[in-house]
Amino acid sequence: MSATTKKENQRIPNLVIIWLDPTCNDHNEFKRYYFNNPLVEPESWLYFDNHEHCADYIKGSPRKKIFLIVTGRFGEEMIPELHNLIQLHSVYIYCKNITKNKQWSLNFDKITDVYNDPIKLLVQFQNDIVEYGLRFQKILRINDDDNDPKVNHFSQPNKNWCPWKSNSCTKNLTLKGQGTIEIIQLMPVPFELLLTNTENSNSNDNDDFFGILLIVNDQKVTISKIINDETTLLQESIDDDGVLDTQSNGEEIPYNIYWFSLDSNNLFVKYGTGEIRHHCRVIECYFNENDQKNLKQIKYMHIKLNNNINLNELKYLQSKIKVYIGTEPVVDDPPLLILSETQFTTVEDIVNPRGIPASVLAEPCRILYSYISNFKLNNDDFPQFINAIEQSIQNSNGLCYKKLHEKANRFGKPNLKATYLRITLGKNIGNAPGIPYVLEVWPAGHYSPIHNHGNSYGIIRILYNEILISLYQSLNIKNQKPFIKRLLHENESTWMLPKLNQTHQVSNVSDRCCITLQCYQYGKEDTKHYEYFDYINNDGKSINHFNPISDMDYMEFRDAIKREWTEKSMETL
Structure with missing residues (x-):
């Protein structure tokens, strides 16, 4: 790649630098400098000596990112009207009377400062352009969702x-x-x-x-x-x-x-x-x-x-x-439930929402949710599937019973209650910790250790009964107190991001088994792909790594449970 091509690839698209001042010639020095700036297209520089023409251009350029250098007199007249336009990124007041223009400029956040020294203005302006350029390039490189106004971070x-x-x-x-x-x-x-x-x-x-x-x-x-x-x-x-x-x-x-x-x-x-x-x-x-x-x-x-x-x-x-x-302050806690858009019908749903629509989640969560939101266990081919799983858990000769007992020491000190079954759907395609789609079977009274999820995105859907989700600040032996406990019911779903809802414990506090469908995916920004779920050992004194392996493939599991159910039914005839 030639030096010229590299330089062009660095440039920021849709960037516009406007100088509005009919009396000052300093803009020529700025323009000369920015013709050599690799981030700025030569055509990005515009000069206006008429504030009405300048305002019309800004209002008519919604897809641009505009950095405006303006006199105090024109700025005081124009900025109140233009300030809230999304295309206006930053404003620099260049004038003789700093004290006078400081007073009104403090009311507008996009005004970086008031300057009467061209060198100070140039230095600040240069730093802001470079910072914006780096931020823009990083956005393109790491996370497309940052440009999506629908996504809630x-x-x-x-x-x-x-x-x-x-x-x-x-x-x-x-x-x-x-x-x-x-x-x-x-x-x-x-x-x-x-x-x-x-x-x-x-x-x-x-x-x-x-x-x-x-x-x-x-x-x-x-x-x-x-x-x-x-x-x-x-x-x-x-x-x-x-x-x-x-x-x-x-x-x-x-x-x-x-x-x-x-x-x-x-x-x-x-x-x-x-x-x-x-x-x-x-x-x-x-x-x-x-x-x-x-x-x-x-x-x-x-x-x-x-x-x-x-x-x-x-x-x-x-x-x-x-x-x-x-840029966002921490105001409230995000709701844990995912709701359909049709469930937002009142003002109360907006002001104090019980949940969030899947459409505002990051792309990996949206994709995962779309795949599992309509998943059903029982179907015409095997309408007793859920009852058959419960029977297999209770029967000492059942597949589920045996596998649960085999796993009693999976998380350290033997504890049958700290076991559950991981039935995987599909293959490991390298985009998640282990196989991305997992059916989990939770007998009555059973629970997971406190664990995290390898900084992955995730969706949990309750297919049958209900499950208690306990969330923790971090995976920390010194602090094993949950800050939220939420009972999720059948057909409800919750979500996780790399830095939110990552550390939890899942508990079945009912008297029947619970079945969930969990799915995970690494984000585009994740270049490490940590393959483990870390957990606090059953003794509560150490942290270990869990390789999220499968107990059985879903189709194999379903066929085995169906055979068990059929054989048990034949015995009762």
Whole structure:
């Protein structure tokens, strides 16, 4: 591939840079620079000296992503009308009177800042274009669902940021005043996150400094508010669930997750560990309305590791710390049930939904659900299939009875109750941990160990009776308390994503057997394909790896159960 072709492949489609200023010639310098920028097409640069013509172009370009440099006078007149257009990505006010234009610009989140220095404007503009280009290329490379407005990501951060690669401990938030930050640690490291309204993290250097400071170490967690040089402690916690986990890292627990979420609209910050969801919060701080204006101006994140911001000295942590940033705050917990669109018929279904439609789930879940949503066990060929399975469980000579007893020590210390049958449908085609479609048979009173699912997507459908699903923050020997328990009934379905609903325990608390259909699939973004389900051993003291092998093929199982049923029926004649 030629250098020219490589350069063209890097360019961002539909990107438009607009300079609107009838009196300034600085746009020529900018234009000259961007003709040599590999991310920008030469045709992407537009110049306007008439604000009405410029506004008409922006309103008539819904498929573009527009970066607008505009004077203070034109900006104050145009931005209120254009601000909410999806095609307007960022606005830069270039003027002489910073103080005057700062006042009105604070009301519009897409305005990055007000500038009177062309060098500062160029540097910020350049950084934003590069960041957008990298984000766009990553979206194309990793997850097509990120561009699908129908898909609900349930507040999961999906943009990786590496301080070492950016050579900075400071990062712009994508949206002012809201977002969620996830820190994944492969070794325990005390850390601080400071969210501020200024790029400079030193409150002593700013007259209008506002910040929210999270400090996490092995003793406690604190959240504080900083206004100029005054720091106010909001909340602290010494609970084991929230402090830095210094004991469980290693071979058994490959990582720990800590997260911090900001929501200026609902006036809160939340800190949690494990899965990023409302139920896994450890600290929740609410602010009064007097703080809302300051919260909405927060646009920078500063990270400190081991009380240090010298990235050269912290180089040894580069492979041990992963940071992800998302635009959505953690507000509520997502419903566990999947409902059909026809079940959303009232305002209550929208405001306080019992479930979610499959159409808003990520593509792997949508595909899996479409395959199993109408699956039936009993049919005209074998209408007694379910009764025959129950009989096989109860009969000491039955296939199910024997296989369950063979598996009594499958998860460590012998325990018949901690067994179930895995009847697989189809073959292992390499897109899931084991064979992707599994019929699971749960005798009365039986349960699984606490386990996860290899960061796969998944759907669970209840084919017969009911099952209790217990969800956990993470697979952690120190914390085996579920944060949600939900009884799922016949014909109901639930879902899992790589970072949501991943760790659970399944229990049959009824007096009859339960039969479920489970299916799994790796996402496009998964380049590791972890082949195991990890579980907490029956003794509750260790974590082991479970190879999700089959107890029997579905057609073989069905034929064997049918023969048993027929033979048993003949005996009663």
